Structures are given as structure tokens and as C-alpha cells.
Amino acid sequence: MDPRHHRLQRLATGSALLFACLPLTQLQAQTHAPVNPTPEPGAAVAETIAKGLEHPWAVAFLPEGRFLVTERPGRMRIVQANGSVNPPLQGVPEVAASGQGGMLDVITDSDYARNRTLYFCYAEPGPGRTNSTALARARLSADGRSLEQVRVLFSQKPKFASSAHFGCRIVERKVAAGKPDGTLFLTLGDRYSRRDDAQTLDNHHGKIVRIGKDGSVPRDNPFVGKAGALPEIWSYGHRNVQGATLAPDGTLWAHEHGPQGGDEINLPQPGRNYGWPVITYGKEYSGATIGRGLRKQDGMEQPLYYWNPSIAPSGMAFVTSERYPGWKGDLMVAALKFQYLARLQIRDGKVVAEHKLLPDVGERLRDVRQGPDGWLYLVTDNSDGKLLRVKPR
Known part of the structure; x- marks a missing residue:
């Protein structure tokens, strides 16, 4: 999205388990044009859990059926299992709450039951009117009223x-047998008017980075020790990544906003260049071509899938539970622009079907997550935003 409120973005999808027989380099070379989405207005219903949230951006899960929700103006709130909304948590750092900036993503640590640790990213104010995306770690107090030991990691x-274009999705990396490796992925936008920075390695604009949970740089990051490159960088050439998740096999999946058209899904690999703004399936908002109008170039990865027109994706999650008959392995993506939940099916390395769920919600869907109870949860990006639970009809 851009500051003129164009709700246009990148997207694509699939289930990594279905790609196990193909090398990842081959997968990345297989780009597929959009399929015609199939409306399924009666396939699922949305139950309202809580109302009165101001532009909620993300939902995470706490013990005893509780939820932790961020609000873009700069707050976090606990929502009780019965839907009651607690006062804002104390101890939240100052945020640059303007435009797309503010308090954005949040996740709980995989060992949260023991350490009460969470990670969140937000627009961090700097000198003058400057800002950038920051990632912080904190502990939730025992009484659930405040953040403690807040520390900026990145x-x-x-x-x-x-x-x-703040990006700002967090994913805890997991490796063999689904065990966390002690690192975090963070997606970063190109800041809109600095899009050419996405092609250079001396900055964090238009990048996905990987850091340790203590803020350290993992030794096996692809640009460690390379002159002129920031060592946190995992992949580059991204525009504005607002959706990221792990597939059941541990592969990182991400979607990013395109300009006018060309929302993409990628499987970001270490050291790879994903092309923005040199190659894109989108155009300028004026309708003009971007750069030389290229869609492919040697040394730059093709998206696994792209959308034209843009659906403005934000948030994504694989279905791994048995709650939804026939959906296991599908990828769910929340759509801001067209206000529906996309269910994407993959066969033989291709997106073979997209199903439009919940078109009657009538609100911008900002995040989708699968909870520990196996249900899917959504938040709606409005001044009177909601927390929703998705149920099959």
C-alpha cells in the first residue's frame, strides 16, 4: 500500500508439503498466472469474539484461550476467552503512529508457557520525523497488565x-522436527519512495532479515563477512512484505504487496534477489511501466505466483488442523482490498484454485492465524475492528 491509500499489493500461495518432490530452485522458477477465484460464500462463517478494537493489526495466542491483539495507534490488549477486552498494556514503547506506521505484528515465543516472552515489531520514531521498523522482545507481566524487560533487538x-511500507511480520524459525533454532525472521518494506534501495545491500529497505532472539546475527546468514552488505539480510529485492509464515515442513513463505497489480508469493531463500523494482508484474499507479517494464531478468527470482489485479494481502497461515474438512494443507490469506479470506489450493507445484471465503464480512481483513485450538482467527482493520473466529458451515 502507498501513502495515497492505494490498497494494492502482492500475493501467491501453496503448500510446501506438496512440493517435497521438487528442488526449491525449480519451484522458484515456476511462475503461474492468476487463476479465476471461485466464490464460496456459504463455505464458512465468521463468529465475532470481540469488538471495539482500533485498527487491530495482529493476533497472537495466550494460555487459557486468551488473545493478544495489537492496535496500530500504538497499543496492545489482551482479549479474554469470553471476548471481554482488557485495558491497554503498560510499558509499550513509543511508536510512530502515522499512515501505515504504528504497533504492528506480535508473536509469542515457542516456549511462552515457561518464559512469558513475546516479540513485536512497530514503527520506531527517530530524529526529526524519521522512523523505521523495529523488532523488540518483552515479557508479559504475571498479572497480564504490562510489558516487562522491553528490549529492542533490531x-x-x-x-x-x-x-x-514498514513490512513487519515476524516468524520464529524452526528446523529439523519442528524445533526452533533460536532465530527470528522479520520482513521489511522499501519505505515506498526508497524502492531502489531494495536492490542494494548496504541498507535494510525491501529486505527480509534474520536475527537471533538475543539480537545477534546468525553466523550462517548469507551476507555475513561480505563487504558492503549488512549481515542481518536474508533475502532482498522485496517491496512490502506483510505476510509471512512457516509451511508444515519449516519452509518460509511470504507474500508482498505489488504496486498496481503484481502481488506476489515467494519462498525466500538465503541470499536470493526477488527483483523489486527491476522486475515486477505490476505497474505504476498512473498505469505507466515501472523501470524498463521487465518481468524477468537473470539473477532475479520469479515469484511462485502473482495476482492481477492486486488483492492487497496481509497475513497468511497454513491450515494444519482437522477442524476444516478438505482444507488441510491449504494456505489462507487475508485480503484488504477486496475484503475476503482467500483459500488457496496447490497441486503439482501450481496454484490450481482460489476460493473466496467470507465475502459478506464487509471489512478489511488484516491478519489470519491458526490458533492452538486449530481454529482460524482474523482481525479486521477498522476504527471499530473485530476479532473473528472462522467456522466451517
Whole structure:
């Protein structure tokens, strides 16, 4: 999305388990044009759990059926299992709450039951009117009223005066047998007017980074020790990644906003260049071509899938539970622009079907997560936003 409120973004999808027989390099070379989405208005219903949330951006899960929800103006709230909404948590750092900036993603640590640790990212104010995406760690107090031991682990460089393209999705990396490896992925936007930075390695604009849970740089990051490159960088050439998740096999999946058209899904691999703004399936908002109008170039990865027109994706999750007959292995994506939940099916390395769920919600869907109870949960990006539970009809 851009500061003129164009709700246009990148997307694509699939289930990594279905790709196990293909090398990842081959998968990345297989780009597939959009399929015609099939409306399924009666396939699922949305139950309202809570109302009165101001532009909620993300939902995480706490013990005893509780939820932790971020609100973009700069707050976090606990929502009780019965839907009652607690006062804002104390101890939240100052945020640059303007345009697309504010309090954004949040996840709980895989060992949360023991350490009460969570990670969140937000627009961090800098000198003057500058800002950038930051990732912080904190503990939730025993009484659930405040954040303790708040520590910033990472700040995007350089800070820049912009209210757009913060990226800001967090994924805890897991490796063999689904065990966490002690690192986090963080997605970062190109800040809109600094899009050419996405092709250079001396900045964090338009990148996905990987850091340790203590803020350290993993030794096996692809650019560690390389002159002129920031060592946190995992992949580059991204525009504005607002959806990221792990597939059941541990593969990182991410979707990013395109300009006018060209929402993409990628499987970001270490050291790879995903092309923005040199190659894209989108156009300028004026309708003009971007750069030389290229869609392919040697040394740049093709998206696994792209959308034209843009659906404005934000948030994504694989279905791994048995709650939804026939959906296991599908990828769910929340759509802001067209206000529906996309269910994407994959066969033989291709997106073979997209199903439009919940078109009657009538609100911008900002996040989708599968909870520990196996149900899917959504938040709606409005001044009177909601927390919803998705049930099959």
C-alpha cells in the first residue's frame, strides 16, 4: 500500500508439503498466472469474539484461550476467552503512529508457557520525523497488565521520513522436527519512495532479515563477512512484505504487496534477489511501466505466483488442523482490498484454485492465524475492528 491509500499489493500461495518432490530452485522458477477465484460464500462463517478494537493489526495466542491483539495507534490488549477486552498494556514503547506506521505484528515465543516472552515489531520514531521498523522482545507481566524487560533487538537502517511500507511480520524459525533454532525472521518494506534501495545491500529497505532472539546475527546468514552488505539480510529485492509464515515442513513463505497489480508469493531463500523494482508484474499507479517494464531478468527470482489485479494481502497461515474438512494443507490469506479470506489450493507445484471465503464480512481483513485450538482467527482493520473466529458451515 502507498501513502495515497492505494490498497494494492502482492500475493501467491501453496503448500510446501506438496512440493517435497521438487528442488526449491525449480519451484522458484515456476511462475503461474492468476487463476479465476471461485466464490464460496456459504463455505464458512465468521463468529465475532470481540469488538471495539482500533485498527487491530495482529493476533497472537495466550494460555487459557486468551488473545493478544495489537492496535496500530500504538497499543496492545489482551482479549479474554469470553471476548471481554482488557485495558491497554503498560510499558509499550513509543511508536510512530502515522499512515501505515504504528504497533504492528506480535508473536509469542515457542516456549511462552515457561518464559512469558513475546516479540513485536512497530514503527520506531527517530530524529526529526524519521522512523523505521523495529523488532523488540518483552515479557508479559504475571498479572497480564504490562510489558516487562522491553528490549529492542533490531532497528531497520537507515531511518527515513515516510509513513508507508514498514513490512513487519515476524516468524520464529524452526528446523529439523519442528524445533526452533533460536532465530527470528522479520520482513521489511522499501519505505515506498526508497524502492531502489531494495536492490542494494548496504541498507535494510525491501529486505527480509534474520536475527537471533538475543539480537545477534546468525553466523550462517548469507551476507555475513561480505563487504558492503549488512549481515542481518536474508533475502532482498522485496517491496512490502506483510505476510509471512512457516509451511508444515519449516519452509518460509511470504507474500508482498505489488504496486498496481503484481502481488506476489515467494519462498525466500538465503541470499536470493526477488527483483523489486527491476522486475515486477505490476505497474505504476498512473498505469505507466515501472523501470524498463521487465518481468524477468537473470539473477532475479520469479515469484511462485502473482495476482492481477492486486488483492492487497496481509497475513497468511497454513491450515494444519482437522477442524476444516478438505482444507488441510491449504494456505489462507487475508485480503484488504477486496475484503475476503482467500483459500488457496496447490497441486503439482501450481496454484490450481482460489476460493473466496467470507465475502459478506464487509471489512478489511488484516491478519489470519491458526490458533492452538486449530481454529482460524482474523482481525479486521477498522476504527471499530473485530476479532473473528472462522467456522466451517
